Amino acid sequence: MIRSIIKYFLLTFLFLLLTVLTQIGGLILILSLIISEKIKVKNRVKKVGLFIGLYLACSFVIVPPLAKVFGRTALPISNKGLIIPNHIWTCLFNRHYVKLELYDLIREVSSRLYNENDYQFRIRYLDANFPFINGFPLLPHRSHDDGEKLDLAFIYVDQIQDKYWNDRVSFIGYGFCEEPLRGEQNMPKQCAQKGYWQYSLLTKSFGLASKDKVQFDKSANTLLVKQLSKHPSTKKIFIEPHLKSRLGFESDPKVRFHGCAAVRHDDHIHLEL
Numbered sequence: 001m002i003r004s005i006i007k008y009f010l011l012t013f014l015f016l017l018l019t020v021l022t023q024i025g026g027l028i029l030i031l032s033l034i035i036s037e038k039i040k041v042k043n044r045v046k047k048v049g050l051f052i053g054l055y056l057a058c059s060f061v062i063v064p065p066l067a068k069v070f071g072r073t074a075l076p077i078s079n080k081g082l083i084i085p086n087h088i089w090t091c092l093f094n095r096h097y098v099k100l101e102l103y104d105l106i107r108e109v110s111s112r113l114y115n116e117n118d119y120q121f122r123i124r125y126l127d128a129n130f131p132f133i134n135g136f137p138l139l140p141h142r143s144h145d146d147g148e149k150l151d152l153a154f155i156y157v158d159q160i161q162d163k164y165w166n167d168r169v170s171f172i173g174y175g176f177c178e179e180p181l182r183g184e185q186n187m188p189k190q191c192a193q194k195g196y197w198q199y200s201l202l203t204k205s206f207g208l209a210s211k212d213k214v215q216f217d218k219s220a221n222t223l224l225v226k227q228l229s230k231h232p233s234t235k236k237i238f239i240e241p242h243l244k245s246r247l248g249f250e251s252d253p254k255v256r257f258h259g260c261a262a263v264r265h266d267d268h269i270h271l272e273l
């Protein structure tokens with residue numbers, strides 16, 4: 001009896017966790033348990049193997065075309081093109097879906113930047129949206145629930161090799177902040193003073209690069225934000241106020257401050273339709 005109750009709670013917890021992290025993982029768990037029961041799989045390792053196999057098949061074969069039916073498309077998962085994921089985990093967790101209009105936007109901007117300028121860098125994306133259901137939250141983000149939001153990494157240069165830094169600066173893509181310089185508006189400090197403890201929560205949490213080696217590229221980031229802002233599909237771009245002014249977007253109404261209730265945006269660009 002007690003074993004059954006523990007098993008029930010454990011399965012419920014796993015279902016919720018997988019749903020929150022991947023949207024489809026909880027349903028695949030139920031499906032894999034039903035199939036295990038039907039084909040009489042008793043071995044725990046085989047059950048886990050069945051779940052992983054089903055999850056991967058659904059994520060990479062079934063979900064992409066199905067999401068298209070519901071108006072969202074998967075961003076490229078390869079590390080070779082002009083638009084690359086920060087980490088394969090972003091795609092494994094189905095956090096790389098956007099509306100077609102947003103995909104077209106980012107595709108046009110990336111090819112223009114690559115072909116028409118000396119700035120031959122690639123656009124690294126972070127969290128986007130889940131494949132299905134408007135209003136389904138992509139935690140811990142406050143928005144990212146309708147296919148219209150996309151986070152992008154800033155562009156950095158490798159100070160030692162004097163070329164674009166194409167590796168990720170942090171494991172999850174967030175937390176490698178371009179801090180306010182002396183004399184610039186310090187919104188992280190102002191938000192902390194107002195009691196918004198979460199504002200700088202991710203800072204330095206998952207850093208991979210070293211600030212001595214990797215430098216924020218002012219002109220490349222200016223060009224990137226300019227191209228994003230110029231695109232007619234773009235409605236809002238969130239970056240930290242000190243970067244908005246450092247990059248010269250003080251009079252651009254699309255480039256805005258996101259509010260202290262969010263997290264700081266000097267480690268990434270938030271783009272939305």
Ligand SMILES: [Zn+2]
Nearest residue numbers: 149150151270
């Ligand atoms: Zn965002």
